[in-house]
Amino acid sequence: MTIVKFSDSDGEGRGRSNNLWHGCPRLEIKDDFVRGVLIEDDFTEDLLAERYLTTQAGSSGTFALDDAIGGVALLDCASSTVTQGANVQTAGATGSFITPKADSVIWFETRLKVVDVASAGPEFFVGLSEYDTSIIAGSANTSANHIGFGSITDNMILLGNSENASAAHTGVTTNTLVDGTWVKLGFKVTGIDKVEWYVDGAKIATTGINVATANIPIVGMKPSFVCQSDGTADPITHIDWYSCAQEFDS
16 A cells, blocks of 8 residues: 555544554554554555455446545445445455454544535445455445444444444444545554544544444454445545554564
């Protein structure tokens, strides 16, 4: 993946959120694969076909760079038919996996916005998922192992979700998407017993947000994005960047 080329910040700043990434030896991980795993992209190179597997849901859905704005990828439903759109993961059924472990810490964050929606849709997921070309199917998240932000209720409300071998954490509200408004969504997984959720650099402290160990997946997962129509609009997810790092306990 390419290097993300902006300064870290909190709130509405463009870079990674200091509150979330504090303590992450990201550059050390980049330089030493024994230290951990780093997967990230700023979407400044036209290499999406090589780096990502894009699977259409139905007969529509595209993933391409925004020619008008450098460093932004467009995940476009290209349809207003319910459940149609696209599922995107880092390429390959093997390799580039992030696996929660008792002796590791995982950080994930992305900056994105959804456009061409009103108060409804899209069917949405962003985060980590096992290799799955149909994370959302039949208007339900059917990935058996994932951690991320999702919405399948056509109301723009994002839940923080975690699922291990089909044992799902009951997600709670983390954010409500606003048409055309950038937001940073992130989480930190400590060992296999703690997930912390962040929106625009602020940790979500909602009652019931804690994820039980039984609901934290312990299999390999990949950075994943899904944007599918709710049946009334043709939403497009603009992805500015994402970063995912895992540090192993030396």
